[in-house]
Amino acid sequence: MHRFAGFFVAFTILFGSVHSPVLAQDKTLTVFAAASMKNALDDIDAAYAAKTGVRIVASYAASSALAKQIEQGAPADVFVSADTDWMDYAAGKKNINEATRVNLLGNTIVLIAPKDSKIDNVAIGPGFDLSKLAGDGKIATGDVKAVPVGRYAKAALEKLGAWNAAEPKFAMAESVRAALTLVARGEAALGIVYSTDAQVEPGVKIVGAFPADSHPAIIYPVAATTTAKPGTADYLVFLRSSAAKTILEKYGFKFLVSPTT
Known part of the structure; x- marks a missing residue:
């Protein structure tokens, strides 16, 4: 019995209480976004975290670099590109969920x-x-x-x-x-x-x-990746919300969709 009790204590230390879920719910989403989105998206992500408790981890770089990183297996839930070409590239590589793709923003x-x-x-x-x-x-x-x-x-x-x-x-x-x-x-x-x-x-x-x-129209498409976490859909809805629209327009972006809420 003592030997079994010792094993149980060791098991609990290594793997957590048997009464706890094997994996705690992951309350983060990772967004790969065009560098020009940083200030506006940081504000949007803070608002989303305050509303939902979900923390957004954003990685900003050129859309070309981000598309290549996603192709190479970088863990991202959302891709926001500063042009349609790099979103098309990601789609061609089967890295994004086409059904979630939306042309969200315009710029000059x-x-x-x-x-x-x-x-x-x-x-x-x-x-x-x-x-x-x-x-x-x-x-x-x-x-x-x-x-x-x-x-x-x-x-x-x-x-x-x-x-x-x-x-x-x-x-x-x-x-x-x-x-x-x-x-x-x-x-x-x-x-x-x-x-x-x-x-x-x-x-x-x-x-x-x-x-x-x-020049060609400046369009920022957004989409979930094919490896996106289930909570990604809610974040994409928020990006199309009136709250997000207000933030994005404050920074000078043109909102190309009708707000969802």
Whole structure:
């Protein structure tokens, strides 16, 4: 009996009380989101945690990097991309649940300069000479081969006839927030970022806006991954709620869906 009692105590220490569930309910969700979402989504996640008790662990990076991480097995419940191409990529790899996919947000791209720059009020249109405007300085944006903001920027500059001359002056960053930081620090004379990014960085100013018809529509799709936890559906509903809409619009995003509640 004493030997059995000792075994029982050891079993309890190692594996927990026999009266407890084998696994405690996991009250966290992991969200992989485009870097430009950080400030707004942090506020949304705090509101969701306060309402439900579910903690959101958010990982922010370029949509391209996040899609590749999910493909390689990174544990994510939700993917928010800054363009439809990288969501399409994840769908093609069978990494997202297509039935949950929604085009949630819209955005715009702008030209920024350090807050103390002499550059101001730039008219962006056909014939716009970005290379001349930058002078000897660098122009920062996301990597035009992969990062959504960079791809939007290149498309716009090609449409306006400004890409070829300006290309040698570009400093390609790993994400839109990295590009934003280069400009804020004065390491780049100009930058192309989302208007929502420029709003949250006091070290920069918007000096011009790109015409909406100069680039593909900027759309942020959201979807659950194929490995998402059951509670993910409730979070996706919250992202479409009036409460989330208020937060997102405060940060300058355009809400593309009708609020769920």
